[in-house]
Amino acid sequence: MEIREATADDADVVRSIAHRSLRSSYTDFLGEETVETAVDRWYDDDAIASMIESEHALLLLVETDDGVAAFSQSEFIGDGHNVGQILWLHVDPDHRGGGTGVRLLTRTREKLFETGADEIRGVVLAENELGNEFYENQGFERIGTREIEVGDETHTENVYVESSLEPDEEWRALESVTVEDETIFVSYGEAARGSKAPFYTAYRDEDGTQRYGWFCGNCDSLDNAMDAMGRIECNACGNRRKATRWDASYL
Incomplete structure (x- = not known):
């Protein structure tokens, strides 16, 4: 083998x-x-x-x-x-x-x-x-x-x-971020690889129950678009993500 x-x-x-x-x-x-x-x-x-x-x-x-x-x-x-x-x-x-x-x-x-x-x-x-x-x-x-x-x-x-690592509540700890006068809550533990920097999952609420979309880790923008194939592109800086899993493709 x-x-x-x-x-x-x-x-x-x-x-x-x-x-x-x-x-x-x-x-x-x-x-x-x-x-x-x-x-x-x-x-x-x-x-x-x-x-x-x-x-x-x-x-x-x-x-x-x-x-x-x-x-x-x-x-x-x-x-x-x-x-x-x-x-x-x-x-x-x-x-x-x-x-x-x-x-x-x-x-x-x-x-x-x-x-x-x-x-x-x-x-x-x-x-x-x-x-x-x-x-x-x-x-x-x-x-x-x-x-x-x-x-x-x-x-x-x-x-x-x-298992050698202790379960870490910080994995999904949400951090409030204000973008263009709008406050969202970003989970830096829920990341997806982008071409320039990761995209992070963003939520509308601090409990993480209402998903907002994606937060670009390269330019701190929420201005991005997802196509029918599940690819994401940040409209502000061109950071891109290709679909590799269920959450990326929205099948």
């Missing part, structure tokens, strides 16, 4: 594994159409090429004698890329249960630390029982939750960190 970084030649197999993995883990509670749309949007040739070429992203493959069996998709967020966030651990259903996912997670963590992260996070929908059990069994601890939109439904996503 070899674990290596993906190349442009791996686009087809990455897409195939993502499709099989998402169908196996998410179809029961999200529906087949949502899963199919997600794969088409997140793993087309341009999206995969962008992941491979970006210094802010990490795409690792597990290659066995039978071919590629799994991949992990991660990103660096926060000041100085200090947080390595594992977005997906996709294991082909035929290769589950034999330690492939554990070995991939271990190498992904190592690579994120080697590249400069000092904290590792993992995120998974609460409905995905096996995914949550996997993180818990591998020594991660749930530190919080966040609400995301999938189609016209709201779902809960759990956020995990290494």
Whole structure:
């Protein structure tokens, strides 16, 4: 078994594994159409090429004698890329249960630390029982939750960190920010990678129950637009975010 970084030649197999993995883990509670749309949007040739070429992203493959069996998709967020966030651990259903996912997670963590992260996070929908059990069994601890939109439904996503780190209420502590005479509450713990700086989740209320939108970490602006594919662009400074997860795509 070899674990290596993906190349442009791996686009087809990455897409195939993502499709099989998402169908196996998410179809029961999200529906087949949502899963199919997600794969088409997140793993087309341009999206995969962008992941491979970006210094802010990490795409690792597990290659066995039978071919590629799994991949992990991660990103660096926060000041100085200090947080390595594992977005997906996709294991082909035929290769589950034999330690492939554990070995991939271990190498992904190592690579994120080697590249400069000092904290590792993992995120998974609460409905995905096996995914949550996997993180818990591998020594991660749930530190919080966040609400995301999938189609016209709201779902809960759990956020995990290494168990060696104490659960931190500051992860989702909201900070009031005034932009053009309007006060919003920004969660700096809920970040998504942008081309120039992270985008942070903004709320209308200090309890974090009424989501406002996205706050640009590059220019402190709320003036941004999201297209039908889930990409965000700040109209003030051009900071951009590509869709990689449910909350990014608003399927």
